[in-house]
Amino acid sequence: MKFPGLRKIKHYFPVSQPKPQLPSLDVRPALDTYIVGLDQTIVDVVASVSDEFLAKYDIPKGLSNLVEHDKANRIYHELVVNNAISDHFAGGTIGNTIHNYSVLADDKSVLLGVMSANIALGSPAYHYVCHTSSKVDMNHLQGVAGDIGRGITMITPDGERTFVIDPSDMDQLAPDYIPTPIIAGAAAFVVSAYPLRATGQPIQQAMLKALADAKAHQVPVVMSLGTRHLVEENRAQILQTIHDYVNVLAMNEQEAEALTGFRDPLLAAEAALEITDMVLITAGAEGLYLCGYTDERTKRESSNPIKSASLADFNRFEFSRPMLRRHCQQPLKVYSHIDPYLGGPERIKNTNGAGDGALSAILHDMAANSYHKQVQPLSSKHELPYLAYSSFAQLCKYANRVSYEILVQNAPRLSKGLPEREDSLEEAYWER
Numbered sequence: 117m118k119f120p121g122l123r124k125i126k127h128y129f130p131v132s133q134p135k136p137q138l139p140s141l142d143v144r145p146a147l148d149t150y151i152v153g154l155d156q157t158i159v160d161v162v163a164s165v166s167d168e169f170l171a172k173y174d175i176p177k178g179l180s181n182l183v184e185h186d187k188a189n190r191i192y193h194e195l196v197v198n199n200a201i202s203d204h205f206a207g208g209t210i211g212n213t214i215h216n217y218s219v220l221a222d223d224k225s226v227l228l229g230v231m232s233a234n235i236a237l238g239s240p241a242y243h244y245v246c247h248t249s250s251k252v253d254m255n256h257l258q259g260v261a262g263d264i265g266r267g268i269t270m271i272t273p274d275g276e277r278t279f280v281i282d283p284s285d286m287d288q289l290a291p292d293y294i295p296t297p298i299i300a301g302a303a304a305f306v307v308s309a310y311p312l313r314a315t316g317q318p319i320q321q322a323m324l325k326a327l328a329d330a331k332a333h334q335v336p337v338v339m340s341l342g343t344r345h346l347v348e349e350n351r352a353q354i355l356q357t358i359h360d361y362v363n364v365l366a367m368n369e370q371e372a373e374a375l376t377g378f379r380d381p382l383l384a385a386e387a388a389l390e391i392t393d394m395v396l397i398t399a400g401a402e403g404l405y406l407c408g409y410t411d412e413r414t415k416r417e418s419s420n421p422i423k424s425a426s427l428a429d430f431n432r433f434e435f436s437r438p439m440l441r442r443h444c445q446q447p448l449k450v451y452s453h454i455d456p457y458l459g460g461p462e463r464i465k466n467t468n469g470a471g472d473g474a475l476s477a478i479l480h481d482m483a484a485n486s487y488h489k490q491v492q493p494l495s496s497k498h499e500l501p502y503l504a505y506s507s508f509a510q511l512c513k514y515a516n517r518v519s520y521e522i523l524v525q526n527a528p529r530l531s532k533g534l535p536e537r538e539d540s541l542e543e544a545y546w547e548r
């Protein structure tokens with residue numbers, strides 16, 4: 117487990133504990149710190165298109181659109197003829213998140229989903245496996261006869277991305293392939309709201325089983341919302357799922373508005389905190405917000421400039437560490453915001469995955485907390501059951517830095533971790 121982000125370390129963080137056992141790529145619940153993700157396994161087929169192309173096929177821009185197989189094929193073939201396809205890349209919002217987690221933490225994660233039982237060279241499954249970190253344990257995947265999903269990722273000249281999703285067998289994941297002991301030993305379980313639109317498909321029951329297992333074993337449940345119209349179309353079901361199971365909710369500002377009715381991210385977060393414990397809202401060029409709970413007796417005042425927007429002095433206690441609401445004697449809502457790292461890259465070719473990247477940083481910090489607690493149980497950092505290792509403010513910095521890296525690497529999956537030294541910036545960024 118790597119240290120989450122960079123900073124002058126105040127507490128002892130044992131980075132590489134020698135392990136008496138032989139190294140193993142399989143996750144061993146009693147020995148490893150890991151997270152588990154459930155996803156619709158998807159390969160991203162990346163193509164450059166014009167706005168007219170989207171209009172021709174009646175595809176709403178900026179969203180993830182489920183389409184029938186024939187239409188996806190027609191689009192795909194026109195893109196092949198136009199020579200517009202630049203790459204095939206492993207995708208899936210949770211696949212991306214746990215891959216990035218494994219790259220950042222240099223540690224294991226488990227992917228639950230389907231995979232073609234026979235993988236042919238050049239097939240969607242082949243591209244998926246080739247572009248996934250070897251630290252992602254794929255031993256629990258369910259083999260299927262057909263293909264994994266195909267997500268045609270169309271990038272318009274303004275850098276916006278629009279998905280056309282052809283599901284193939286991606287929704288066939290059955291509850292029998294949810295390994296309860298693996299979920300029970302995880303530092304967090306992460307899922308997206310996308311499977312909620314696969315009405316009547318086995319993945320819905322599989323997802324419910326995984327959520328129930330995580331809840332029964334007090335494993336924090338993290339959910340990302342996916343895309344705005346998914347939230348608009350399944351709002352009641354999503355709200356109920358969050359209320360029943362979710363501890364950390366991740367969304368962008370459009371999804372937050374669709375869920376809560378508030379366009380303003382702080383008001384949206386305030387509303388969402390009525391049904392969950394922590395909320396990450398990414399807001400594109402406005403940076404990101406991380407909001408949650410801490411206990412009155414452990415609140416810590418920020419030494420950053422105090423900001424006011426729709427909530428007065430909202431970041432006053434952003435140096436506090438997040439807790440589950442039910443673990444607080446006197447819960448206090450805490451809000452933190454950060455502008456894009458270095459103002460954002462000079463030129464953004466494609467924002468795909470920047471939000472998922474932010475979430476993988478939060479997951480890394482949560483897992484680092486579990487790891488630290490396991491190896492240093494008597495540390496003062498664990499006097500109370502905190503949800504993460506770092507403060508809200510520090511988590512914002514780390515998440516923001518990772519989003520920037522996704523934007524500059526121009527791909528939703530990191531090919532390498534963050535640089536050990538940040539030449540581009542004064543050290544102050546990582547300090548309190």
Ligand SMILES: Nc1ncnc2c1ncn2[C@@H]1O[C@H](COP(=O)(O)OP(=O)(O)OP(=O)(O)O)[C@@H](O)[C@H]1O
Nearest residue numbers: 398399400401403404456460468469470471472519
């Ligand atoms: N135009 C931009 N300028 C500067 N930073 C940006 C810009 N767009 C995104 N970012 C950075 O990336 C983070 C996440 O971006 P965004 O809100 O677009 O995520 P998203 O819509 O959830 O993405 P995805 O669903 O593709 O993962 C922002 O919080 C910010 O740090």
Ligand SMILES: O=c1[nH]cnc2c1ncn2[C@@H]1O[C@H](CO)[C@@H](O)[C@H]1O
Nearest residue numbers: 156158180207208209267279310469
């Ligand atoms: O319906 C879906 N289910 C799962 N993942 C999806 C869906 N639509 C798009 N993405 C995934 O979201 C990532 C960027 O955030 C992309 O890599 C894409 O594969």
